[in-house]
Every structure is written in structure tokens, then in C-alpha cells.
Amino acid sequence: MAITPRVLAAGIDGTQQSTPALQHCPVGQYPITHFRRSDATMSEQGRDGGCQCGAVRYRISGEPLMSAICHCTMCRRASAAPVVAWAMFEQSQVAFDGTPKIYASSEDAQRGFCGTCGTQISFTAGFIPGLIDITVGSLDQPEAIAPQFHYWHDEHLTWAKFDDTLPRHPGFPPME
Ligand SMILES: [Zn+2]
Ligand SMILES: [Zn+2]
Known part of the structure; x- marks a missing residue:
């Protein structure tokens, strides 16, 4: 069964930034059980990061x-x-030292970044409750x-x- 995103690929016209429906990044509207931990490439180290x-x-x-890796215009x-590149975790897995500044990039989504240097850190949204995406590049x-795949x-x-x-x-990737 394929997921129907709230908005299909939007035109790259520079106007979609203000479109509330563009909440498609990162992977949204999945039940947590869709993601199998065993699928994720990981190591025991290298999980600290920051701006x-x-x-x-x-x-x-x-x-x-x-x-x-997300190719969407919002990211x-x-x-x-x-x-x-995003990595998704349960929010309880991530402990912050220092508080990211939050920008509501759409009605239901929040992007966290350093208010001093601007590094993008996180993504949370109402449609992925309890989950947080972390920018792999900030690790x-x-x-x-x-x-594991490319999307958008x-x-x-x-x-x-x-x-x-x-x-x-x-x-979005198809639902398995
Ligand atoms: Zn994206
Ligand atoms: Zn910073």
C-alpha cells in the first residue's frame, strides 16, 4: 500500500515555503512499527553531535x-x-545540552537549530508523535x-x- 502524501511533489517555484500542507519532511505519518530497528545501519559509537x-x-x-536522504524543497x-540526511529516533533517545531554537516550518512541524550559529539540528512534527529526526550532518x-533510501x-x-x-x-517511501 502506497502512502499518499498530503501534497504531491510541489512545484519548485519558491512559493511553497508558506504552504501549510507541505509537512512532508522528514518521513511522516508512519506508525512507529513501520520502522524496524534491525534495518538501521548503526554503530555503537558516534552518537554525539551538535552545532x-x-x-x-x-x-x-x-x-x-x-x-x-531527503531531497524535498523544505529541507x-x-x-x-x-x-x-536524517536519522529518526524516539525523543526519549535524544538528550540535549543547550536548547535548539525552534522554527515552525509548517503548521504542524518544527525545525530545531542553533540560535547562535544556525546549524540545523532536528525535526519534530505532530504527525510523528514521540519521534525526532536528527540531521546526520550534525553528528x-x-x-x-x-x-537506507532517498525520498522526495x-x-x-x-x-x-x-x-x-x-x-x-x-x-514518501511506500508502506511495507
Ligand atoms: Zn525534506
Ligand atoms: Zn551553534
């Missing part, structure tokens, strides 16, 4: 529920980067969590090509 200036630090315990704008050892590939930049064979989902 560029060090004002916000975090420590993660346990394994990610999933990890993936792109928020990070001013071609793509964003001290980002190699420790490898992505319909919105990818044509010059942003990855030399991997991971699944590329046009929007």
Missing part, C-alpha cells in the same frame, strides 16, 4: 529507527543545501549512520547525483 559553535550539543542512546531551503561522526526524489536537483543503489522514492 557548529557548540552551543547546542546532544547525546543519542540506542539505534536509529531509520535513516534517509533544501532550511539547510541551504542540496539534500539533507560528530556522521559516517556512523548511513542512509521527485524534487531532487538534477545536478545532485549520488553514486549509490539505494531506493529512490518519488515522495
Whole structure:
């Protein structure tokens, strides 16, 4: 059964930033049981991370529920980067030292970042209750969590090509 995103791939016209329905990032509207811990690439180390200036630090315990590269326009704008790699955890797995500043990137979604240096740290949303996505790029050892798939590939930049064979989902990945 395929998930129907609230909004199909939006036109890249620069106006969708203010569209409340664009809550599609990261993976939303999944039951927690959709993500099998055993699927996640992980290591026992490298789970600490933080922003560029060090004002916000975090420590993660346990394994990610999933990890993936998002090509959506919202992530792109928020990070001013071609793509964003996310790792999903239960909120209870993540302990912060320093409080991220929160920006409501849509009606139901919050992006956490360092108010001093601007590093994007987290994503939470009402449609993924109890879960938090952490930017893999803010990990001290980002190699420790490898992505499992790409999503919102319909919105990818044509010059942003990855030399991997991971699944590329046009929007959300299909429900298994
Ligand atoms: Zn995204
Ligand atoms: Zn900072």
C-alpha cells in the first residue's frame, strides 16, 4: 500500500515555503512499527553531535529507527543545501545540552537549530508523535549512520547525483 502524501511533489517555484500542507519532511505519518530497528545501519559509537559553535550539543542512546536522504524543497531551503540526511529516533533517545531554537516550518512541524550559529539540528512534527529526526550532518561522526533510501526524489536537483543503489522514492517511501 502506497502512502499518499498530503501534497504531491510541489512545484519548485519558491512559493511553497508558506504552504501549510507541505509537512512532508522528514518521513511522516508512519506508525512507529513501520520502522524496524534491525534495518538501521548503526554503530555503537558516534552518537554525539551538535552545532557548529557548540552551543547546542546532544547525546543519542540506542539505534536509529531509520535513516534517509531527503531531497524535498523544505529541507533544501532550511539547510541551504542540496539534500539533507536524517536519522529518526524516539525523543526519549535524544538528550540535549543547550536548547535548539525552534522554527515552525509548517503548521504542524518544527525545525530545531542553533540560535547562535544556525546549524540545523532536528525535526519534530505532530504527525510523528514521540519521534525526532536528527540531521546526520550534525553528528560528530556522521559516517556512523548511513542512509537506507532517498525520498522526495521527485524534487531532487538534477545536478545532485549520488553514486549509490539505494531506493529512490518519488515522495514518501511506500508502506511495507
Ligand atoms: Zn525534506
Ligand atoms: Zn551553534
